[in-house]
Amino acid sequence: MRHILLKAVILLAVAALGLSACAQPTAAPEPTEAPPPPAQATSEEPVATAEAMLEPVTLTLGFTSSLTGSQNVASVRQNNGLALLINQINDAGGFQVGESTLVSFDSVTYDDESNKDRVQELYTRLATEDNADFMISPYSSGLADAAAVIAEQYGKIMITTGAASDSTYMLGYTGVYQTYTPASRYLVGSVDQLLSLDPSLTKVALVHENDKFSTDVVTAAKDYAEAQGLEVVLFEGYDTGTADFGPFINKIVAAAPDALLGGGHFADGEIFARQLSEKGVSLKYISLLVAPPEPDFAQLGEAAFGIIGPSQWEPQAEYSPEAAAAAGVEWFGPTVTEFVDAYVAAFNEEPSYHSAGGYAAGLILQKAMIDAGTSDPEALKAALDAMDILTFYGRITFNTTAEAHGLQIGHSMVYIQWQKDAAGALEKQVVWPPEGATADAIYPIR
Amino acid sequence: MAEMLLPSLVDGLLLGFVFGIAAMGLSLIWGVMNVINLSHGPIIALGMFGVYLSFTHLGLNPYLALILVAIGGLLVGVLIYAVAVHRVLNAPHLSTLLATFAVNMIIIGLGTAAFTVSPYNVDFTLGSLTLGPIRVPLSRLAAALAALMVTGVLYLFLNRSRPGKYIRAVANNRAAAELMGIPSARVLALSFGLGTMLAAIAGGLIATFFPFTILSGGGYELRSFVIVVLGGLGNPLGALFGGLILGTLEGVIPVFTVTTWVPVFEFVLFVLLLLVRPTGLFGRRR
Numbered sequence: 097m098r099h100i101l102l103k104a105v106i107l108l109a110v111a112a113l114g115l116s117a118c119a120q121p122t123a124a125p126e127p128t129e130a131p132p133p134p135a136q137a138t139s140e141e142p143v144a145t146a147e148a149m150l151e152p153v154t155l156t157l158g159f160t161s162s163l164t165g166s167q168n169v170a171s172v173r174q175n176n177g178l179a180l181l182i183n184q185i186n187d188a189g190g191f192q193v194g195e196s197t198l199v200s201f202d203s204v205t206y207d208d209e210s211n212k213d214r215v216q217e218l219y220t221r222l223a224t225e226d227n228a229d230f231m232i233s234p235y236s237s238g239l240a241d242a243a244a245v246i247a248e249q250y251g252k253i254m255i256t257t258g259a260a261s262d263s264t265y266m267l268g269y270t271g272v273y274q275t276y277t278p279a280s281r282y283l284v285g286s287v288d289q290l291l292s293l294d295p296s297l298t299k300v301a302l303v304h305e306n307d308k309f310s311t312d313v314v315t316a317a318k319d320y321a322e323a324q325g326l327e328v329v330l331f332e333g334y335d336t337g338t339a340d341f342g343p344f345i346n347k348i349v350a351a352a353p354d355a356l357l358g359g360g361h362f363a364d365g366e367i368f369a370r371q372l373s374e375k376g377v378s379l380k381y382i383s384l385l386v387a388p389p390e391p392d393f394a395q396l397g398e399a400a401f402g403i404i405g406p407s408q409w410e411p412q413a414e415y416s417p418e419a420a421a422a423a424g425v426e427w428f429g430p431t432v433t434e435f436v437d438a439y440v441a442a443f444n445e446e447p448s449y450h451s452a453g454g455y456a457a458g459l460i461l462q463k464a465m466i467d468a469g470t471s472d473p474e475a476l477k478a479a480l481d482a483m484d485i486l487t488f489y490g491r492i493t494f495n496t497t498a499e500a501h502g503l504q505i506g507h508s509m510v511y512i513q514w515q516k517d518a519a520g521a522l523e524k525q526v527v528w529p530p531e532g533a534t535a536d537a538i539y540p541i542r
Numbered sequence: 543m544a545e546m547l548l549p550s551l552v553d554g555l556l557l558g559f560v561f562g563i564a565a566m567g568l569s570l571i572w573g574v575m576n577v578i579n580l581s582h583g584p585i586i587a588l589g590m591f592g593v594y595l596s597f598t599h600l601g602l603n604p605y606l607a608l609i610l611v612a613i614g615g616l617l618v619g620v621l622i623y624a625v626a627v628h629r630v631l632n633a634p635h636l637s638t639l640l641a642t643f644a645v646n647m648i649i650i651g652l653g654t655a656a657f658t659v660s661p662y663n664v665d666f667t668l669g670s671l672t673l674g675p676i677r678v679p680l681s682r683l684a685a686a687l688a689a690l691m692v693t694g695v696l697y698l699f700l701n702r703s704r705p706g707k708y709i710r711a712v713a714n715n716r717a718a719a720e721l722m723g724i725p726s727a728r729v730l731a732l733s734f735g736l737g738t739m740l741a742a743i744a745g746g747l748i749a750t751f752f753p754f755t756i757l758s759g760g761g762y763e764l765r766s767f768v769i770v771v772l773g774g775l776g777n778p779l780g781a782l783f784g785g786l787i788l789g790t791l792e793g794v795i796p797v798f799t800v801t802t803w804v805p806v807f808e809f810v811l812f813v814l815l816l817l818v819r820p821t822g823l824f825g826r827r828r
Binding site: 163164165166168209210306332333334335338339340342343344346347349350363366367370371374375376395 | 796
């Protein structure tokens with residue numbers, strides 16, 4: 097008996113050792129083809145010059161990606177966008193910073209498994225063992241929150257992307273800067289669009305994943321909707337990892353809203369949309385977070401038709417050097433077309449807004465170094481605080497007050513809807529705001 | 543609220559059939575050999591992946607893939623019994639718990655290495671059926687019918703076939719069965735295999751309408767524990783009824799409160815049953 101127990105304990109210990117030995121840092125993923133350096137349309141040239149006096153410096157970007165786990169889909173795309181920028185800079189030989197430095201980037205990255213505890217362990221490792229010079233956040237507000245604490249603790253500048261929660265920037269951090277439009281503004285445009293499409297509409301349902309980002313979004317949306325005179329007939333959350341939305345959907349049906357807003361992340365958003373369709377829920381307007389703007393959402397087929405999603409960016413976006421000039425704002429980086437073409441060439445897929453966010457995060461850091469003329473963190477912070485630019489991704493400028501330092505205040509959401517082209521295939525169209533729309537919204541959808 | 547009750551009840555009952563099949567596997571193993579199989583959850587997950595891989599790589603209809611999943615579940619169970627359970631069968635319960643827990647960790651470790659913890663989805667739909675105020679996804683209806691069919695086959699097997707009678711004899715009195723010439727070791731291996739087969743089938747059915755990861759079996763394993771206590775340890779048919787009760791609760795509770803309270807009610811029921819009627823609603827006194 098004792099020797100059987102001993103054998104069992106030894107087996108367990110060996111298994112545990114074997115599994116722990118499997119944790120290895122992952123190399124930053126390489127694109128399938130080396131993309132061409134984008135043509136820069138500004139007077140500032142962030143590419144290498146041929147001057148021999150420039151001292152080459154390699155700075156390390158540290159970040160984690162959710163290569164596995166529930167955030168996998170969006171995180172991989174974010175990672176691809178960042179990798180594209182890094183490769184473009186390095187393939188061009190770097191970019192000039194100040195009078196004498198040619199900066200290129202190295203990256204150290206790990207799989208955080210979509211797990212908050214792993215994020216904290218890994219960002220500590222990036223700061224203390226890997227000596228990352230700067231950090232980029234993981235995807236999702238929850239994970240970015242966990243990483244931002246570490247970045248601030250170790251005095252590392254962190255550009256967050258894939259992270260929209262407002263509250264991260266209300267904790268007194270001085271070195272954390274947000275790329276995404278904040279959560280508090282995610283669904284505001286949906287409410288505006290809804291009232292524009294149907295001023296007589298009165299009842300909306302707001303549902304959300306019980307996580308930081310989704311809760312922040314719908315709480316702000318609820319306040320805004322009620323301020324616009326709408327009645328919120330259902331306001332309820334579901335646990336992260338929920339697979340059966342049946343009971344939830346029955347509640348939605350019973351509440352009889354005209355419109356449904358909310359959701360969570362990609363996995364649950366996709367399943368929620370599928371089960372809404374299976375149950376034949378009759379809603380005039382459905383706007384879900386995160387999932388609809390992803391190209392993979394079209395795999396749902398008919399269940400995807402008519403679904404609207406707020407997006408940080410779309411390939412049809414109208415940002416351009418001319419628009420920057422008209423707005424009196426500096427333009428920086430590739431054009432929308434240049435970014436899309438480079439991304440498609442590198443990864444053989446259309447970029448999502450997660451991809452654009454990843455690229456934009458690196459672009460922000462690059463621009464800050466060019467403006468500061470140095471990679472000194474304090475000078476970079478001043479440059480980031482002063483930044484007001486237009487990029488392919490949209491406008492970038494940060495809140496510099498003590499209450500919300502680093503919060504993104506320049507960037508705006510666009511809203512896409514899955515419609516059908518002439519051949520009956522699903523395609524995304526930008527349907528809001530009107531000045532950026534590529535098609536009229538389909539309303540009602542069911 | 544009344545208009546929510548009927549659809550919620552139907553949803554819960556349909557799901558309850560599948561929960562019941564999963565729990566039947568756990569209950570069968572306990573009833574025959576007094577072993578609580580802590581690898582029950584990962585085997586449910588393996589059933590999910592079995593259907594997924596058959597659908598995506600072999601192009602098999604998920605319901606036809608269940609045949610492969612059933613055979614695989616049976617063989618995996620016999621293997622687990624032979625390697626991990628047989629030698630500790632007569633040892634105290636802690637040994638069998640540890641042994642099956644070790645199998646649990648091995649399956650999860652290997653499964654994570656192979657599939658990561660990313661969610662997977664069998665992209666297959668049968669459409670929906672509208673009956674008055676109720677709209678039922680046909681995949682859930684199909685799963686419930688499959689669960690009923692499996693229950694019927696299991697009942698016939700246990701009561702009308704020679705191996706089934708051997709299983710019941712060994713469950714009743716192993717020593718006496720051996721004296722009658724019944725190869726008890728093989729019968730126990732078969733019983734364990736049948737239990738894991740049922741778990742794998744349940745996993746395969748769940749995969750036809752829910753997404754899953756390698757860790758998804760854990761939630762259904764916990765439900766199975768509640769169900770076998772509800773239905774009575776060692777009573778497979780009781781487990782099916784227990785599944786229906788639990789499925790109904792999961793469907794109906796959200797009508798009256800937020801969905802996040804469902805596990806609270808489930809496990810309060812679990813504790814109450816252990817205190818008041820530990821043999822379960824349909825269990826035999828031991």
